[in-house]
Amino acid sequence: MTRDLWKHLILILGALVVIAPFYMMVSYSFKSPGEIDRGEGGFFGRQEMMVDERCVKLRDPDREDVAAAAPRFPTQTDSQIRDALVAEAVADCQMRPIVFNYSKAFTEAPLLRYLLNGVIVTASIFLIQIVVALPAAYALAKLRFLGREAVFSLVLFCLLIPVHAIALPLYIMLAKVGLTNTYAALVVPWTISVFGIFLMRQFFMTVPDDLIDAARMDGMGEFAIVWRVMLPTAIPALLAFAIFSVVAHWNDYFWPRIVVTGNRDLFTPPLGLRAFKGDGDGSFFGPMMATATVIVTPLIVAFLVAQRRFIEGITLSGMK
Amino acid sequence: MADLQIDHVTKTFGDTQVLKGISLDIADGEFVSLVGPSGCGKSTLLRIIAGLEGQTSGAIRIRGQDVSGIRAADRNLSMVFQSYALYPHLTVAENISVPLKMRQLSAAQRLPVIGPFMPGARGRNAEIAAAVKHAAQTLEIDRLLDRKPGQLSGGQRQRVALGRALVREPAAFLLDEPLSNLDAKLRVQTRTEIAELHRRLGATFVYVTHDQVEAMTMSSRIAVMMGGEILQCDAPDEVYNNPLDIRVAEFIGSPKINILPVEASNGALRFGDVVLPTVAPKALKGPIRIGLRPEALRLAAQDAVLTGQVVHVENLGSEIFAQISLTGYDGRVTMRAAPAQRGSLRIRANIGLAFEGHAALLFDHNGKRVFNPQVAAAQSEVA
Numbered sequence: 001m002t003r004d005l006w007k008h009l010i011l012i013l014g015a016l017v018v019i020a021p022f023y024m025m026v027s028y029s030f031k032s033p034g035e036i037d038r039g040e041g042g043f044f045g046r047q048e049m050m051v052d053e054r055c056v057k058l059r060d061p062d063r064e065d066v067a068a069a070a071p072r073f074p075t076q077t078d079s080q081i082r083d084a085l086v087a088e089a090v091a092d093c094q095m096r097p098i099v100f101n102y103s104k105a106f107t108e109a110p111l112l113r114y115l116l117n118g119v120i121v122t123a124s125i126f127l128i129q130i131v132v133a134l135p136a137a138y139a140l141a142k143l144r145f146l147g148r149e150a151v152f153s154l155v156l157f158c159l160l161i162p163v164h165a166i167a168l169p170l171y172i173m174l175a176k177v178g179l180t181n182t183y184a185a186l187v188v189p190w191t192i193s194v195f196g197i198f199l200m201r202q203f204f205m206t207v208p209d210d211l212i213d214a215a216r217m218d219g220m221g222e223f224a225i226v227w228r229v230m231l232p233t234a235i236p237a238l239l240a241f242a243i244f245s246v247v248a249h250w251n252d253y254f255w256p257r258i259v260v261t262g263n264r265d266l267f268t269p270p271l272g273l274r275a276f277k278g279d280g281d282g283s284f285f286g287p288m289m290a291t292a293t294v295i296v297t298p299l300i301v302a303f304l305v306a307q308r309r310f311i312e313g314i315t316l317s318g319m320k
Numbered sequence: 321m322a323d324l325q326i327d328h329v330t331k332t333f334g335d336t337q338v339l340k341g342i343s344l345d346i347a348d349g350e351f352v353s354l355v356g357p358s359g360c361g362k363s364t365l366l367r368i369i370a371g372l373e374g375q376t377s378g379a380i381r382i383r384g385q386d387v388s389g390i391r392a393a394d395r396n397l398s399m400v401f402q403s404y405a406l407y408p409h410l411t412v413a414e415n416i417s418v419p420l421k422m423r424q425l426s427a428a429q430r431l432p433v434i435g436p437f438m439p440g441a442r443g444r445n446a447e448i449a450a451a452v453k454h455a456a457q458t459l460e461i462d463r464l465l466d467r468k469p470g471q472l473s474g475g476q477r478q479r480v481a482l483g484r485a486l487v488r489e490p491a492a493f494l495l496d497e498p499l500s501n502l503d504a505k506l507r508v509q510t511r512t513e514i515a516e517l518h519r520r521l522g523a524t525f526v527y528v529t530h531d532q533v534e535a536m537t538m539s540s541r542i543a544v545m546m547g548g549e550i551l552q553c554d555a556p557d558e559v560y561n562n563p564l565d566i567r568v569a570e571f572i573g574s575p576k577i578n579i580l581p582v583e584a585s586n587g588a589l590r591f592g593d594v595v596l597p598t599v600a601p602k603a604l605k606g607p608i609r610i611g612l613r614p615e616a617l618r619l620a621a622q623d624a625v626l627t628g629q630v631v632h633v634e635n636l637g638s639e640i641f642a643q644i645s646l647t648g649y650d651g652r653v654t655m656r657a658a659p660a661q662r663g664s665l666r667i668r669a670n671i672g673l674a675f676e677g678h679a680a681l682l683f684d685h686n687g688k689r690v691f692n693p694q695v696a697a698a699q700s701e702v703a
Contacts, residue, residue, distance in 0.1 A: 208403055208405065210401040210402070210403045210404075210405035211403075211405045211407070213367075213370075213372050213392075213399070213401065213405065214399070214401055214405035214406075214407075214484075215407075215418075216371075216372060216391070216392040216393055217370060217372075217392055217393070217397065217398065217399045217419075218393075218418045218419040218422055218484070219393040219394075219419055219422035219423050220393060220422055221393065224422070229407060232407075232409035232410075233407075233408055233409060235409075
């Protein structure tokens with residue numbers, strides 16, 4: 001009983017450590033800059049009306065605005081009209097911090113465009129990874145050919161190579177063929193996933209040989225076997241791989257930062273965070289955290305939806 | 321339907337020769353069992369016929385045409401696997417329809433979602449559905465068509481696997497121990513059903529099993545394989561009554577045949593000091609072995625050839641098997657007796673045994689059959 005208590009206590013502590021940054025992120029995305037700076041307001045902040053300084057500054061009336069507004073204030077002097085206009089602007093630029101943060105997240109940078117880019121890039125990477133990994137894994141698991149073991153050890157060897165070690169040569173190669181600042185640059189280097197080949201190969205090893213022989217007797221060729229027999233039986237494993245792949249590339253900041261240098265239209269969601277990096281005009285932690293929250297939400301939702309099958313796939317026990 | 325010819329097929333895995341030159345002609349419509357202990361190469365031979373494995377040398381001919389180098393999919397053979405090998409993600413109906421779909425639909429018509437709307441796909445799909453229904457009715461599984469294999473019992477899966485094999489008209493059916501995953505009762509029932517199916521379809525069946533009872537009850541011919549060779553290929557009767565090799569004699573028949581060491585000289589056989597009623601060819605000399613089926617032995621009083629003590633009795637109701645420890649010999653023999661003889665076969669009872677001279681099967685020192693002149697005489701009398 002007490003042992004269980006200790007176990008749970010340690011696990012809860014671990015969970016708290018892991019969840020703390022997420023808590024901060026979500027909390028900051030609700031709060032006003034003042035509350036963030038002073039570290040007050042609890043989880044939601046007080047949600048008092050605040051004034052968006054930049055919005056007010058943008059509406060700062062010039063001579064023409066004052067002249068145009070003159071008919072509305074017939075009896076007043078120019079400086080009085082100017083003060084009235086500023087007061088109006090301040091009134092218009094008032095909003096709740098949560099609205100401020102999230103509207104800034106979507107207006108400061110084209111976040112929707114970035115999200116769309118994220119979907120395009122991660123989906124293309126994942127689809128091509130499957131197209132490459134399934135036949136490769138099938139061959140490594142079920143076909144007998146000269147050098148199969150050597151090829152498989154190469155796969156294992158490639159698992160050991162860190163991305164950052166080959167980033168520069170990859171960049172240079174892409175630059176030479178003129179592919180930097182394109183979707184291709186974001187997708188192509190990741191299309192051959194040795195991890196995917198390895199994972200699917202391990203799963204295919206558990207598929208009985210008789211099933212493949214039966215498919216051959218039924219008139220299927222080797223590619224038909226991959227797509228019509230192996231793919232459907234491997235859905236749980238594929239789902240597990242999907243999570244690894246999609247999470248890795250959706251959240252990737254390093255590679256897009258390298259190959260997308262000029263064209264902001266190609267920014268992936270994590271690059272969107274750069275729009276809020278502290279410049280001369282103050283910190284934008286609230287909108288930045290709102291952006292971060294928007295970016296991670298799709299992944300968390302997808303995980304919750306697919307949770308059961310994902311765990312099935314990791315333990316590789318979906319079949320039989 | 322077609323005939324199969326296996327012509328001097330050998331198979332080597334690394335240094336081990338699994339098949340040592342197998343030749344076998346299987347006529348159209350025949351039911352041939354390949355039977356033998358595990359590791360004798362029978363499954364390898366079946367896989368070579370199917371095209372799932374390549375032979376090292378030799379040829380397989382279907383309808384006289386050499387199929388070496390033709391892949392399994394194009395040999396037009398059906399196979400039923402020991403593990404059934406049903407597609408776990410497809411329903412029973414879809415499982416049975418796969419061989420037809422792969423052969424009768426074009427690649428475009430097989431595409432998911434849009435395939436059924438391709439020109440000509442509707443008619444073909446209707447034909448396939450009808451064929452599937454017919455096959456399912458033949459096997460009485462038409463009520464299971466919408467289920468997935470995971471929801472079926474072993475016997476039902478076995479039927480689906482059979483259905484998938486017989487939905488098209490293959491040149492021959494290959495069955496690889498299809499009954500060994502079933503429980504004993506279901507196995508006996510399915511055995512009958514497969515034999516009836518063979519009679520109804522009149523198709524060529526090649527059936528691999530390690531169970532000699534299955535082979536005996538279903539086949540037109542049995543090929544007994546051991547150590548990568550076919551020792552004998554004959555009708556079940558012939559294999560049982562006239563085994564050409566001592567290993568065949570020992571493998572076929574339950575309980576096992578009794579093998580006794582005897583000394584041959586000058587046409588006479590001695591078991592210890594006892595002269596047996598069997599006549600041997602004069603040329604046969606030295607230590608040889610004889611085989612006596614349990615039913616060849618009978619209880620005898622005065623004319624007893626062998627004497628011994630009953631050590632164990634198995635009563636099966638319709639018959640009794642008694643194990644008898646022979647005097648002056650440290651082995652046991654098994655005899656089959658009628659239930660009426662139960663009284664004389666008490667444990668530790670001393671009894672006498674006799675047999676007809678021509679019932680003994682003679683094997684020389686290499687284990688090869690030596691024909692007994694008495695048998696030849698007895699057979700010519702019958703003729």
